[in-house]
Amino acid sequence: xxxxxxxxxxxxxxxxxxxxxxxPIRNTAAIIGPTVKGPxxxxxxxxxxxxxENRFGTTLTSGSLEYSYFTSITAFNYFxxxxxxxxxxxxxxxxxxxxxxxxxxxxxxxxxxNATNGITFKTLGDGVIYNNAGTLDAEGAIDxxxxxxxxxxxxxxxxxxxxxxxxxxxxxxxxxNKIVLESWTNLSLDPLASNFVSxxxxxxxxxxxxxxxQIDVIGNYKTxxxxxxxxxxxxxxxxxxxxxxxxxxxxxxxxxxxVNASGSFGAATGxxxxxxxxxxxxxxxxxxxxxxxxxxxxxxxMANQDEYKYxxxxxxxxxxxxxxxxxxxxxxxxxxxxxxxxIFVMDLVDYGSTVTQTTVQAAARNTSYAASYWPWLQVIDxxxxxxxxxxxxxxxxxVYAFNDSVSEPWFAPAGINxxxxxxxxxxxxxxxxxxxxxxxxxxxxPIASFPATGVVVYGQKTLQTKASALDRVxxxxxxxxxxxxISDVAQTLVFEQNTIATRNAFISQVxxxxxxxQQRQGxxxxxxxxxxxxxxxxxxxxxxxxxxxYIQPTKTAEFIxxxxxxxxxxxxxxx
Numbered sequence: 401x402x403x404x405x406x407x408x409x410x411x412x413x414x415x416x417x418x419x420x421x422x423x424p425i426r427n428t429a430a431i432i433g434p435t436v437k438g439p440x441x442x443x444x445x446x447x448x449x450x451x452x453e454n455r456f457g458t459t460l461t462s463g464s465l466e467y468s469y470f471t472s473i474t475a476f477n478y479f480x481x482x483x484x485x486x487x488x489x490x491x492x493x494x495x496x497x498x499x500x501x502x503x504x505x506x507x508x509x510x511x512x513x514n515a516t517n518g519i520t521f522k523t524l525g526d527g528v529i530y531n532n533a534g535t536l537d538a539e540g541a542i543d544x545x546x547x548x549x550x551x552x553x554x555x556x557x558x559x560x561x562x563x564x565x566x567x568x569x570x571x572x573x574x575x576x577n578k579i580v581l582e583s584w585t586n587l588s589l590d591p592l593a594s595n596f597v598s599x600x601x602x603x604x605x606x607x608x609x610x611x612x613x614q615i616d617v618i619g620n621y622k623t624x625x626x627x628x629x630x631x632x633x634x635x636x637x638x639x640x641x642x643x644x645x646x647x648x649x650x651x652x653x654x655x656x657x658x659v660n661a662s663g664s665f666g667a668a669t670g671x672x673x674x675x676x677x678x679x680x681x682x683x684x685x686x687x688x689x690x691x692x693x694x695x696x697x698x699x700x701x702m703a704n705q706d707e708y709k710y711x712x713x714x715x716x717x718x719x720x721x722x723x724x725x726x727x728x729x730x731x732x733x734x735x736x737x738x739x740x741x742x743i744f745v746m747d748l749v750d751y752g753s754t755v756t757q758t759t760v761q762a763a764a765r766n767t768s769y770a771a772s773y774w775p776w777l778q779v780i781d782x783x784x785x786x787x788x789x790x791x792x793x794x795x796x797x798x799v800y801a802f803n804d805s806v807s808e809p810w811f812a813p814a815g816i817n818x819x820x821x822x823x824x825x826x827x828x829x830x831x832x833x834x835x836x837x838x839x840x841x842x843x844x845x846p847i848a849s850f851p852a853t854g855v856v857v858y859g860q861k862t863l864q865t866k867a868s869a870l871d872r873v874x875x876x877x878x879x880x881x882x883x884x885x886i887s888d889v890a891q892t893l894v895f896e897q898n899t900i901a902t903r904n905a906f907i908s909q910v911x912x913x914x915x916x917x918q919q920r921q922g923x924x925x926x927x928x929x930x931x932x933x934x935x936x937x938x939x940x941x942x943x944x945x946x947x948x949x950y951i952q953p954t955k956t957a958e959f960i961x962x963x964x965x966x967x968x969x970x971x972x973x974x975x
Contacts, residue, residue: 429478429797430487430710430742432698433471433717439524441608441698442615443489443708449479456488458783469781470716474794476782477823481798482805487710489698519589519597519658521552521566522631524605524623550581550627553662563588564658566601568627582625589633589656603630613700695728705739711809711880712743712800714793719747719761736769741880743862743873744770745800747791748844751776751828755835759842765863768870771796772863773845775828777821777855787825792847795821799857810878810922812860812956814845819857821847827855843871860956875953878922886910886949898940903930906947914951924952 430443436457438444446452452475471488478486550571557564563586570579587597602623609616623629633656695718702708713736718728729746736744748761758774765772773792781788796813799821803813813819827849829835836846836858845859860873869875889909896902907928914926930947939946967973 428485428487428710429483429712429714429801430489430702430708431471431474431797432489432491432695432702432713432715433474434492435471435488435490438488438490439606440490440492441694441701442606443487443698443702446475446486446488447484449476452476452479452486452488456490469783469788470790470794472783473779473781473788473790474714474716474797477779477795477798478801480823481802483797483801486797487702487708489702491694491698519633519656520631521601521628522605523628524626551662552628553578554658554660556585557657557660559657562590562657563595566597568625569662582627584625598630598633601625601628601630605629608697608701610697613697615701692725692728696731699728699731699735703735703738705741710742711877711884712745712797714745714797715747716791716794717747719749719791733765733767733770737767740769741884742769743876743880745793745796746770746772746863747793748772748774751789751791755829755838758844759838762843762863765843766865768862768864768876770863771845771861771873772843773847773857773859774839775831775847777827777847778825779823780825789828795824796857798823808920808922809881810874810917810920810954812872812874813877814857814860814873816853816856820853821855821857824855860958869953869955872956874956878917878953881922882914882917882949882951885913886947889913890947893945898935898943898945900931903935903945903947906930910947910949914949921954924954926951 438456444455446455452472456471456475458472471490475486475488551569551573553567553569555565555567566584566587567578567580568582570581573579584597584601586595587600588595590596591598599621602619602621602625604617604619604621604623607616607618608614619629621630695715699715702710702713713732715728715732718725718732732744732746736742746765749758755774758772762772773796776789776791777795778787778789779795780786799813799819803809803811803818807818811818827847830849831839831846836848839846840859840861843861843863843865845857845861847855848858849855862871862873862876864871870879889906893902893906907930910928914923914928917923918926927950928947929950930945934946934948935944
């Protein structure tokens, strides 16, 4: 239907002002930490705890000082409380002997499948073998009985046909009971064939490039395997026309076809790094090979908000216990400040610290893009069933997720209604009122324990020193939600004509959105200005468009005073 009249008549038009926005932000958290397997230094999105387990494993060393379980418990708690997507960045020190350099059949994952020529596969890091190994058993598997490892098997090799099959098997299976994780059949070494092994399995992999702080994608064919990619085809005779005129494979080609065999991707010896000591060992190096720089690299990589989307960042157990940890901590704070779309839930102190030690660390920080909670908490490791101690940052992404699932991001993730920690057995310290007062006045959010309600997050301050609306978590997260949505609207207008119509299009989307936020108790009032008053001819000539959004965020009731007034009989009540 035409929007204007050419000849006399009546045009009935509709203006739908009943716009109701979808939830302004979806809870997406990011965690940086050690895991027992999975891609190293490659941020990976998981959508459930089972997905996390498949990619990164569970826990091997719960109940010890080996804190690999921080990451897994964070993931479990997050998804258990309504979290939707989790960005996991596994840290490991790939610059030391703990991950030996690549060679045939080494721990990093090369398996030469023919003694002389042939093909070499390499692991994608999706197994404990990426960390370590131990002694190979007769079948060639690492640490016989370790299901997180995997092995390779070549079967149905046919020189006459020039084909072979590849099976990826679980590391603790055996010849009589094979557990096949992946199978690839009728593979060829002919680059022109549709079943060319590099085309079918893939030779593409991701690698963190430390020199430019980017993820490089290497290879020509998309990798379809969860476990391996084709690293190289080593034969010098790999050219088309492998068969003579009689259809018989040429001798050189025959030498290149992998033989029927099975083996492991692991080395004969190695050092386990399936857990990471967080106590005082992540300083320069530690027994597992981790260094502060391993965290710094991942923090810097995840500062790219165009590539990685999240609104909560946590690095459980990374606190200023050593001088060299100041850098990754500062980088994490700078990360969230520069992104402007996330909040860093940070740990301040080690297990066994005092209230004073905690507030001293908090006093050294000044940002509304970070928040801290104390004390440490005892929980049950869902994988081992053991009682373990974790810093508060392990549990808080789950609290944020629950808050957003039952209310809105601009509600305080605290208190009895939205801050309950049902999974916590007990806090390290049962805080007194005086201790809670000291923590809260020192910008640290107390985790309290009440007889009737259990363990509860009982604060929502950011680490901002200046008293303002942004010294509260709910207001910071309100601003994150508003900026995310309104910036997305503005993005659609880049390269559009700088006219009244374009500016009105912006306002027509933003105003209804802010109205829904107001209706959902996020704002007292708001005003959006994008007109000639702030878009003068000079502004337009500079190819700029300016919008000004004024908001009055709602505040939370954190201090409730109840005056009980006892009156004599017959007294008049106040009007």
